[in-house]
Amino acid sequence: MGxxxxxxxxxxTFSVISLLAWFFFSIRFxxxxxxxxxxxxxxxQPIIKILEILNYRGEELLSFFISFFILVSLSFLFLIYLFLYIKKYHLKNSLLIITGIFITFFITINLINELFLFLLVLIVVSFLIMVSIGITVKYLYVEEDDYEERLNSFSGPFKxxxxxxxxxxQKVSKIKKKSNQHIVYKIDLEIGEGYYVNIYIEETDNGRNENNE
Incomplete structure (x- = not known):
């Protein structure tokens, strides 16, 4: 639980840092x-304007393009991790929604300029890379989750x-279909949060289910 x-x-903490990074980046950009x-x-013509802008501030804007790509990639990666974390521990997705809305807002306002095509390409490239990583992570996560589910499972809080x-x-019944081990569970009450369920393998042969408030 700790x-x-x-x-x-x-x-x-990372959510706050991420939003602050987007805020200061947007102002500077x-x-x-x-x-x-x-x-x-x-x-x-727009293309002429873009060439002129890049001609006079090319190096500085290049550094911003790189920073933008890194920020977008880290944001996508963080949202993927947050989604998997919430799914694993059965938590409310309010933080995911709020963070996603703010990140989308900051990305959008940075697209409102003549250079939006460059930024849009960076977003697409970043998205494709992060989706590939996300698929891999999810595959590994499912495998690890199935393994942990057979050995140990922790979830909550419940009201x-x-x-x-x-x-x-329900969890014990599901795990028993995959394992012949003696599975038991314990319920703990965390003041101010709720009830947490800990499901694990009983090492003794004559163990029985425990239910603690």
């Missing part, structure tokens, strides 16, 4: 773009004892 709290704390757009010929017991019984 390890899970540490992970939750780390996730919350807007400032640099406004300076560079002064060199673009007014009324010229009531009855919900925790129902979940535990």
């Amino acid at each position: 390890k899970r709290k540490n992970i939750s704390r780390w996730i919350s 807007f400032y640099v773009y406004q300076e560079a757009s002064v060199f673009a010929t007014e009324g010229a 009531t004892l009855s919900k925790a017991e129902k979940h535990a019984e």
Whole structure:
């Protein structure tokens, strides 16, 4: 339970850091773009404006493109990890939704300029790479989860004892179909949070299910 709290704390911290990074990046990018757009010929074709902007601020904008790609990739990777974490521990997805909305907002406002095609290409490339990684991670996660499910399973919190017991019984029944081991469960009450279910293999031959509030 302590390890899970540490992970939750780390996730919350990283969410704040991620949003702050997007905030400061967006402000700096807007400032640099406004300076560079002064060199673009007014009324010229978009492609001409882009070439002029890149000609006068090419190196600086290149660093922003690289930073943008890294930020987008890390954001996608973090959202994938957060999704798997929430799924594994049966948590509310409010943090995932809020973080996803803010990240989408910051990505969108950075696309409102003449360079949006460059940024859009970076997003697509990053998305394809992260999806590939996500598929691999999910495959490994499912394998690991199936293995852990046969040996040990921890979930919660549940609002009531009855919900925790129902979940535990369903989980034990599911695991027993895959294993001949003697599976038992224990329910713990964490004040201010709820009931947590710990399912594990009983080492003794005459063990019995334990239900603790």
